[in-house]
Amino acid sequence: MQEAAAAAMPLVEMVGLEKRFGGVRALNGATLTIYEGETLALVGDNGAGKSTLVKALSGVQPPDGGEIRLKGQPVTIPSTRDAGALGIEVVYQDLALANSLDVPGNVFLGDELTRTRWGWFSVPDDRRMLQETEATLERLRIRIPDPRRPVGTLSGGQRQAVAIGRAIRKPDITLLVLDEPTAALGVEEVKKVLGLIGTLKSQGQSMLVISHDLEHVFQISDRIAVMRSGRVQGVVTTKDVTKTDVVRLIVGDIGTGVAA
Amino acid sequence: MSAGVETTTEQDRPAGWLAAAWYKITGLPFLNTLIAIVLLYAIITFITGDTFNTPQNQITIMRAAAVFLILAVGQTLVMNTGGIDISTGSMVGVVACLIGTGMAAGWIPAILAIPAAILLGALLGAFNGFNVTVLGVPPLLATLGTFVAYRGFAQHYMGANMVSTMPDLIVGIGRNFFLGLPVAVWIALLVAAMGWFLLAKTTYGRWLTAIGSNPRAAEATRINVKAVVASTYVIQGALAGLAALVLMGRLASASSAMGEGLELHIIAAVVLGGTFLFGGRSTMVGTVLGVYLIGMLENGLIQTGAGFFIQRIILGLLIIAAVALQLRRR
Ligand SMILES: Nc1ncnc2c1ncn2[C@@H]1O[C@H](COP(=O)(O)OP(=O)(O)OP(=O)(O)O)[C@@H](O)[C@H]1O
Numbered sequence: 064m065q066e067a068a069a070a071a072m073p074l075v076e077m078v079g080l081e082k083r084f085g086g087v088r089a090l091n092g093a094t095l096t097i098y099e100g101e102t103l104a105l106v107g108d109n110g111a112g113k114s115t116l117v118k119a120l121s122g123v124q125p126p127d128g129g130e131i132r133l134k135g136q137p138v139t140i141p142s143t144r145d146a147g148a149l150g151i152e153v154v155y156q157d158l159a160l161a162n163s164l165d166v167p168g169n170v171f172l173g174d175e176l177t178r179t180r181w182g183w184f185s186v187p188d189d190r191r192m193l194q195e196t197e198a199t200l201e202r203l204r205i206r207i208p209d210p211r212r213p214v215g216t217l218s219g220g221q222r223q224a225v226a227i228g229r230a231i232r233k234p235d236i237t238l239l240v241l242d243e244p245t246a247a248l249g250v251e252e253v254k255k256v257l258g259l260i261g262t263l264k265s266q267g268q269s270m271l272v273i274s275h276d277l278e279h280v281f282q283i284s285d286r287i288a289v290m291r292s293g294r295v296q297g298v299v300t301t302k303d304v305t306k307t308d309v310v311r312l313i314v315g316d317i318g319t320g321v322a323a
Numbered sequence: 324m325s326a327g328v329e330t331t332t333e334q335d336r337p338a339g340w341l342a343a344a345w346y347k348i349t350g351l352p353f354l355n356t357l358i359a360i361v362l363l364y365a366i367i368t369f370i371t372g373d374t375f376n377t378p379q380n381q382i383t384i385m386r387a388a389a390v391f392l393i394l395a396v397g398q399t400l401v402m403n404t405g406g407i408d409i410s411t412g413s414m415v416g417v418v419a420c421l422i423g424t425g426m427a428a429g430w431i432p433a434i435l436a437i438p439a440a441i442l443l444g445a446l447l448g449a450f451n452g453f454n455v456t457v458l459g460v461p462p463l464l465a466t467l468g469t470f471v472a473y474r475g476f477a478q479h480y481m482g483a484n485m486v487s488t489m490p491d492l493i494v495g496i497g498r499n500f501f502l503g504l505p506v507a508v509w510i511a512l513l514v515a516a517m518g519w520f521l522l523a524k525t526t527y528g529r530w531l532t533a534i535g536s537n538p539r540a541a542e543a544t545r546i547n548v549k550a551v552v553a554s555t556y557v558i559q560g561a562l563a564g565l566a567a568l569v570l571m572g573r574l575a576s577a578s579s580a581m582g583e584g585l586e587l588h589i590i591a592a593v594v595l596g597g598t599f600l601f602g603g604r605s606t607m608v609g610t611v612l613g614v615y616l617i618g619m620l621e622n623g624l625i626q627t628g629a630g631f632f633i634q635r636i637i638l639g640l641l642i643i644a645a646v647a648l649q650l651r652r653r
């Protein structure tokens with residue numbers, strides 16, 4: 064099951080994660096390993112626990128039990144800030160962009176580059192932020208004709224690129240998590256975003272991608288992890304399986320899938 | 324990595340700049356305000372004949388508008404985060420009563436009254452900020468509460484009494500001229516310039532816009548959203564303290580009714596200036612124009628013989644119309 068990634072180092076290991084919401088066990092001993100440089104897709108039915116797993120990783124909702132290891136070292140991620148410090152960046156489904164700010168304004172929001180004016184006053188360095196934003200977009204091979212426009216006026220795919228650009232701007236991010244990156248996009252936009260994920264993959268970026276669309280999952284992933292009832296029920300190598308196999312795993316209609 | 328990538332932004336540049344320039348012109352949020360000012364100016368001049376369109380009368384408008392502008396600058400910052408502060412007039416009342424009686428009793432020297440008024444205002448604003456950010460009370464209700472409570476405090480404290488002497492320094496602020504314009508107008512313009520700088524040229528201003536545009540986006544960053552939002556109410560309070568000084572100087576008195584009804588003018592001016600009532604979009608230039616528009620309208624109404632009550636009717640309806648227009652254009 065893991066031959067494809069055997070040569071690579073485990074990047075993030077989640078072991079036996081637990082999370083309860085009252086009577087609901089959103090995570091029930093979820094175990095998952097993400098290897099260096101791979102694109103791992105996370106699939107599963109509604110309510111399977113995918114978002115809860117991501118929230119454990121991003122510090123939004125720390126788990127009640129279990130362990131997270133980063134490059135072999137146990138870590139605790141009590142807040143999003145800690146996740147950022149560990150190089151874990153999450154692009155949420157609803158994008159969280161400030162529509163009335165321009166592209167560099169969003170890419171650098173909260174981390175603005177500044178320059179000193181009149182010897183003592185620090186003001187935003189818009190020129191440098193624009194340059195670095197253009198460099199980041201170039202890395203994503205995405206073209207936004209006029210980055211000074213408010214992002215509210217951009218297309219869905221461009222907005223997704225801005226959100227991803229914001230996440231990958233920092234030089235050493237270890238894991239990029241994308242939550243439903245192609246949801247609510249038109250056909251052309253989906254193509255662009257999938258291409259963008261391909262670009263990042265060719266650059267060696269390790270990614271965890273949540274998606275409901277198996278078509279997209281098969282296009283971009285190296286491996287597919289299937290969640291059900293708060294557990295990772297199986298991890299398969301994408302090129303060795305068919306969509307039917309994965310659907311069976313998702314709905315639990317298979318005896319051998321219960322591993323992990 | 325970058326070689327061979329077909330993202331040559333070089334080619335897009337001219338088109339991009341053109342698009343940006345076009346956006347800047349058509350997207351000017353205060354363009355409508357400017358047009359309204361020109362039209363209204365012409366109409367009022369036509370109706371009133373010579374009395375309106377005189378330098379003397381323009382100075383009268385500006386002097387009355389100075390207090391509005393000082394407060395509208397704070398309101399612009401508050402509204403940019405998606406908030407609103409309707410307690411401004413009541414804060415002016417509290418500051419006027421406490422500082423006014425303090426000066427009259429000889430406890431506060433005139434020179435110290437200036438920082439004291441601003442500080443007291445900031446404290447009153449901080450209470451609003453606390454209620455909005457820490458307790459999570461929606462801004463409209465949090466400041467409706469203090470709108471009533473602060474005014475109640477002023478009335479309880481002063482009763483029907485009135486302070487009717489003011490130190491020369493304070494009267495000077497309200498009545499003197501400097502380079503042909505009232506000192507109060509210079510103060511208001513200085514405050515507006517500082518507000519413009521804060522909003523358009525600093526990281527802080529950008530954060531305000533981000534918070535008003537999408538609070539969740541701002542929360543996902545390193546921005547301390549609560550502290551930033553609370554700070555806008557503190558600034559609004561400090562400016563209410565400053566406005567109280569100017570008003571005390573102009574009237575050379577202090578009473579518990581001071582600042583009553585101001586909030587309506589200010590909110591109308593800010594919204595007419597193009598600041599979006601629900602946050603994320605605002606312009607200080609627009610606010611200056613909006614204040615002038617309201618001042619001119621009021622002056623014009625007086626000149627044409629419309630009474631105080633008619634003015635209120637028009638002001639109230641104007642706010643509704645301005646917001647309705649904003650929502651339509653979105
Ligand atoms: N904050 C919460 N409070 C209570 N229950 C929660 C909370 N968050 C998640 N749950 C529950 O935990 C379970 C897992 O939810 P989760 O959002 O992780 O599923 P998901 O796999 O992301 O589903 P979807 O595909 O619909 O996004 C669900 O039963 C959900 O109702």
Ligand SMILES: [Mg+2]
Nearest residue numbers: 110113114115
């Ligand atoms: Mg989910």
